[in-house]
Amino acid sequence: MELRLAITSHSARVDPLGLLLTAAAAAAWCCLPFVIFKSNRIMPGEPRALQAVLPPWGVIGLPAVLLLTAVVALGIADAKRRLIAALGAIVVLALAIAAAANALTPAGNRIVRVAPGAAFWVVLICLGLLATDAITRLRPRPLARVLLLAVCVGGGMLALRYGPFGNLSVMREYAVNAARFPLELRRHVLLAAGSLIAAVIVGLPLGILCHRTPRLRPPVLGTLGVIQTIPAIALFGILMAPLGALAGAVPAAAALGIRGIGAAPAAVALFLYSLLPIVANTVIGLRRVSQAAVEAARGMGMTARQVLARVELPLALPVILTGIRVVLVQNIGMVTVAALIGGGGLGTFVFQGIGQTAIDLVLLGAIPTVVLAFSGSVLLDALIEVLERTPSAGREAAA
Amino acid sequence: MSGTNLLRWTTLGLLLAFLIFPGRFAPVFAPLTHYGAPPIYDQGNLLMLALAQLGTVCCAAAASTLVAVGLGILVTRPAGAQFLPLSRTLVNIGQTFPPVAVLAVAVPLVGFGEKPTLIALFAYGLLPIFENTIAGLRSCPPTVLEAASGTGMSGRERLRLIELPLALPLILEGIRLSLVINVGTATIGSTVAAKGLGEVIIAGLLSSNTAFILQGGLVTGLMAVLLYDGLATLERRVSRAVPLD
Amino acid sequence: MIQIENLTKQYGSTTVVDRVSLCVERNSIAVIVGTSGSGKSTLLRMINRLVEPTSGRVLLDGADTRSEPAHLLRRRIGYAIQGHGLFPHRTVAENVATVPRLLGWPEDRIRARVSELLGIFQLDPALYAGAFPHQLSGGQQQRVGVARALAAEPGVLLMDEPFGALDPIIRAKAQEDLLAIQRRFGTTVVLVTHDMDEAFRLGHRVAVMSQGRVLQFDRPSVLLTQPADPFVARMTGISDRALRLLALTTAGEAAVPGSSAGPRVSASASLREVLSELLWSGATSATVLGEDGSARGQLDVAAILARGRP
Numbered sequence: 001m002e003l004r005l006a007i008t009s010h011s012a013r014v015d016p017l018g019l020l021l022t023a024a025a026a027a028a029w030c031c032l033p034f035v036i037f038k039s040n041r042i043m044p045g046e047p048r049a050l051q052a053v054l055p056p057w058g059v060i061g062l063p064a065v066l067l068l069t070a071v072v073a074l075g076i077a078d079a080k081r082r083l084i085a086a087l088g089a090i091v092v093l094a095l096a097i098a099a100a101a102n103a104l105t106p107a108g109n110r111i112v113r114v115a116p117g118a119a120f121w122v123v124l125i126c127l128g129l130l131a132t133d134a135i136t137r138l139r140p141r142p143l144a145r146v147l148l149l150a151v152c153v154g155g156g157m158l159a160l161r162y163g164p165f166g167n168l169s170v171m172r173e174y175a176v177n178a179a180r181f182p183l184e185l186r187r188h189v190l191l192a193a194g195s196l197i198a199a200v201i202v203g204l205p206l207g208i209l210c211h212r213t214p215r216l217r218p219p220v221l222g223t224l225g226v227i228q229t230i231p232a233i234a235l236f237g238i239l240m241a242p243l244g245a246l247a248g249a250v251p252a253a254a255a256l257g258i259r260g261i262g263a264a265p266a267a268v269a270l271f272l273y274s275l276l277p278i279v280a281n282t283v284i285g286l287r288r289v290s291q292a293a294v295e296a297a298r299g300m301g302m303t304a305r306q307v308l309a310r311v312e313l314p315l316a317l318p319v320i321l322t323g324i325r326v327v328l329v330q331n332i333g334m335v336t337v338a339a340l341i342g343g344g345g346l347g348t349f350v351f352q353g354i355g356q357t358a359i360d361l362v363l364l365g366a367i368p369t370v371v372l373a374f375s376g377s378v379l380l381d382a383l384i385e386v387l388e389r390t391p392s393a394g395r396e397a398a399a
Numbered sequence: 400m401s402g403t404n405l406l407r408w409t410t411l412g413l414l415l416a417f418l419i420f421p422g423r424f425a426p427v428f429a430p431l432t433h434y435g436a437p438p439i440y441d442q443g444n445l446l447m448l449a450l451a452q453l454g455t456v457c458c459a460a461a462a463s464t465l466v467a468v469g470l471g472i473l474v475t476r477p478a479g480a481q482f483l484p485l486s487r488t489l490v491n492i493g494q495t496f497p498p499v500a501v502l503a504v505a506v507p508l509v510g511f512g513e514k515p516t517l518i519a520l521f522a523y524g525l526l527p528i529f530e531n532t533i534a535g536l537r538s539c540p541p542t543v544l545e546a547a548s549g550t551g552m553s554g555r556e557r558l559r560l561i562e563l564p565l566a567l568p569l570i571l572e573g574i575r576l577s578l579v580i581n582v583g584t585a586t587i588g589s590t591v592a593a594k595g596l597g598e599v600i601i602a603g604l605l606s607s608n609t610a611f612i613l614q615g616g617l618v619t620g621l622m623a624v625l626l627y628d629g630l631a632t633l634e635r636r637v638s639r640a641v642p643l644d
Numbered sequence: 645m646i647q648i649e650n651l652t653k654q655y656g657s658t659t660v661v662d663r664v665s666l667c668v669e670r671n672s673i674a675v676i677v678g679t680s681g682s683g684k685s686t687l688l689r690m691i692n693r694l695v696e697p698t699s700g701r702v703l704l705d706g707a708d709t710r711s712e713p714a715h716l717l718r719r720r721i722g723y724a725i726q727g728h729g730l731f732p733h734r735t736v737a738e739n740v741a742t743v744p745r746l747l748g749w750p751e752d753r754i755r756a757r758v759s760e761l762l763g764i765f766q767l768d769p770a771l772y773a774g775a776f777p778h779q780l781s782g783g784q785q786q787r788v789g790v791a792r793a794l795a796a797e798p799g800v801l802l803m804d805e806p807f808g809a810l811d812p813i814i815r816a817k818a819q820e821d822l823l824a825i826q827r828r829f830g831t832t833v834v835l836v837t838h839d840m841d842e843a844f845r846l847g848h849r850v851a852v853m854s855q856g857r858v859l860q861f862d863r864p865s866v867l868l869t870q871p872a873d874p875f876v877a878r879m880t881g882i883s884d885r886a887l888r889l890l891a892l893t894t895a896g897e898a899a900v901p902g903s904s905a906g907p908r909v910s911a912s913a914s915l916r917e918v919l920s921e922l923l924w925s926g927a928t929s930a931t932v933l934g935e936d937g938s939a940r941g942q943l944d945v946a947a948i949l950a951r952g953r954p
Contacts, residue, residue: 016481016482017481017482017485129485129489132485132488132489132492133484133485133488135488136484136485136488137484225627226624228579229579229582229583229620229623229624229627230583230616230619230620230623231582231583231584231585231586231587231616231619231620231623232583232587233583233586233587233597233600233616234583234586234600234612234615234616234617234619234620235616237600237603237604237609237612237613237615237616238612238613238616238617240609240612241431241609241612241613329494329495332495332497333495333496333497333498333499333500334497336497336499336500337499337587340587340590340601340604341604347499350499350500350503351590353503354503354506354590354591357506357511359506359507362503362504362506362507363504365500365503366497366499366500366503366504369497369500370495370496370497370500373495373496373497374492374495376495377491377494377495540729540732542725542726542727542728542729543729543730543731543732545694545725545729546723546725546728546729546730546731546789546792547729547731548694548715548718549692549694549718549723549725549729549802550718550719550723550742550743550746550792550793551715551716551717551718551719551720551721551743551746552715552746553713553715556715556746561731564733565731565732565733
């Protein structure tokens with residue numbers, strides 16, 4: 001603390017964000033537990049002191065690294081250095097919590113659980129904010145952002161797979177569910193992406209139609225808007241009845257896997273939710289296309305279809321993609337709810353965890369969901385930016 | 400216009416009638432049940448559940464409005480301008496968090512019941528309001544702001560008399576979005592033992608009683624639609640003067 | 645009276661306004677003219693402290709403008725800008741009432757003042773008081789902007805390219821209105837423009853600015869006949885400076901006793917207009933008519949040409 005205060009008072013310009021983050025992290029470090037020890041997975045945990053659980057390198061090394069990062073956050077303006085410091089500190093923090101888990105778990109014991117405590121999460125969030133701020137300041141190009149994401153996600157997954165994290169409570173839950181996890185993950189992605197693709201196939205022509213026929217706009221957009229206000233859980237439930245009836249009446253449908261319970265109502269509901277952003281953004285995107293460009297295209301002798309395919313759609317593409325991004329993020333989140341009606345996906349772990357009051361199981365479902373949604377959003381954002389920068393690329397992509 | 404109004408009041412009337420005298424609607428729902436299961440939710444009072452859910456949603460929305468508008472004002476003042484780029488990035492990241500995940504993560508912090516639902520709704524409701532507050536405050540034309548300072552308004556007067564009124568339609572839109580999302584999310588709150596219509600839906604899911612699911616879903620949906628519509632009307636009133644481009 | 649003393653504004657290492665000293669007499673119109681980036685707007689905005697000077701000071705009727713909080717100072721100074729800056733969520737009447745409300749005037753006084761101003765600017769209060777800015781034409785919006793600036797009866801009115809967004813015909817009308825109102829209220833006006841014709845038309849005195857410095861601040865005729873700097877000469881227009889000079893004098897001022905068989909011109913017409921009329925009609929002299937339509941004297945070509953020389 002003394003060192004930090006000394007720096008604050010001596011340097012001419014203290015970074016305000018650095019000050020805020022350092023203060024929050026320091027307060028959490030002092031007042032909140034770093035590690036929680038549970039004698040089994042649903043027992044309330046008890047905090048453990050850092051000195052008692054970390055090997056000697058950690059007891060001195062972790063605070064030293066965090067302090068160094070605080071110095072960078074407070075006094076160094078260069079965004080690249082701030083990013084490196086934040087990412088480095090995150091790695092050290094992760095190693096420290098893994099070491100703590102390994103030290104606290106008796107060899108061969110599969111019943112005790114060691115979970116990161118509130119101080120760990122607060123410090124992690126502060127470091128994450130520091131990194132995010134640095135990235136925001138660096139304004140990386142789209143490709144660089146995607147690469148950074150790939151490195152972080154890929155690195156994280158490799159570390160969890162091969163690193164010393166096996167004794168952490170979340171990883172214990174993963175080990176228990178290791179066989180089911182890839183299946184549910186695949187189901188989650190399939191449900192989210194499948195309903196999105198179906199919505200694009202239907203929504204794009206519908207949007208073009210609405211653009212061409214202004215009379216259609218209010219009823220179509222109004223109806224889709226009302227659908228959006230129905231809570232997911234209710235729409236899933238409501239769709240169970242007609243789909244169940246369909247399966248009962250048409251054996252062929254049942255053979256296709258359409259049933260009242262399971263993935264079918266979830267897929268249909270997600271498809272319905274997805275329509276509004278896609279149709280609305282297609283209409284907005286087409287309306288924003290400059291009339292001069294359309295006139296010029298017509299003047300050069302393009303047919304209506306050529307104008308649409310070569311001028312209007314490519315120019316409207318970034319806006320349409322923004323709609324698709326919204327849908328993708330929204331779907332990935334909503335598939336979680338599908339687990340309630342037996343639709344599967346990562347939500348299964350979340351609701352099982354809630355049912356068993358096992359927070360680690362909840363996290364096993366929630367964290368990958370967030371990572372999926374975040375990755376999807378970064379990818380599509382990058383794509384949109386690339387298309388906006390180079391319209392010619394957009395034309396090729398559309399053709 | 401009158402047709403819309405008629406639809407609006409009929410919907411509200413139907414909703415209230417169903418909530419106050421659910422028994423009268425039994426014949427409507429009876430065909431959806433099998434083996435003599437009750438057609439109308441009988442494990443609690445529908446009206447109380449609806450009100451409880453509405454209360455939770457409104458409390459959370461009030462709190463998130465206060466915090467989000469306050470933060471939005473802060474980061475658009477010169478003193479807080481440094482935090483603007485970061486806060487916008489955070490809003491974008493925050494929106495990738497599914498509501499269920501927020502809800503589920505809140506449980507271990509505060510236990511089961513209303514509290515995690517309130518926290519999740521509060522946290523999730525922050526984002527649209529915060530984003531729209533920033534957008535609204537930043538969309539004030541620079542000439543108008545210059546004229547406001549030029550006429551001798553202090554920073555606070557300018558905020559109160561010019562910037563906030565001009566941003567109000569967008570802020571209200573943010574509140575509307577967050578309310579509608581939250582009415583839906585609140586039903587999921589029932590999985591963590593919060594009082595609400597999710598109870599009815601989940602009871603229906605557990606006992607394969609479509610009538611229950613439909614009741615819970617319809618009442619929630621109608622509440623969401625009516626809230627959405629009511630706030631949209633308010634927005635139109637507020638923005639009567641400001642031509643939206 | 646506005647005394648500007650050694651006023652300087654620097655942003656980092658660039659000097660936008662460089663040691664400017666000016667004195668604007670009470671009840672007069674001073675026009676600051678210059679190319680874009682000359683620092684004219686910054687100079688104007690330092691008078692009401694929308695921009696805080698780096699050094700130097702501004703005295704308003706002898707008192708340093710820094711002796712009170714900036715926003716209180718601005719309530720005493722009218723301010724009108726290009727594109728009018730009307731508050732889109734407030735009616736015309738509410739817009740005009742802005743400063744009186746800030747000053748806490750009683751409601752009936754505010755109402756009376758708003759009606760008076762709308763009347764002066766030819767905006768029927770019954771029609772326009774409750775209208776919103778976007779329902780008005782560009783010229784009407786601009787008039788409301790000036791009415792708002794004048795609402796609290798300020799002694800000083802600052803205008804930053806107030807007519808920049810108007811088309812030529814409406815602009816000429818707005819300039820006439822401004823002259824009439826300045827005469828009526830005796831307001832001290834400082835106006836910024838890049839249009840030399842506007843500067844000559846409105847300004848009792850005109851300041852020519854370039855690269856943050858005021859090159860010359862004088863009556864229009866002096867700027868034309870004795871430019872202090874080649875840049876001033878270029879700005880005032882070498883090719884047609886004789887005609888500009890003629891435009892500064894009215895027929896009434898130049899008329900000599902006598903009568904003429906040539907065309908009849910109004911005493912308020914400028915010599916430039918009279919010369920044009922003579923060229924058109926092929927006559928060599930014109931009769932000057934007074935306000936009442938009676939002959940006040942005559943003007944011949946030689947007399948007019950003599951006034952077009954320094």
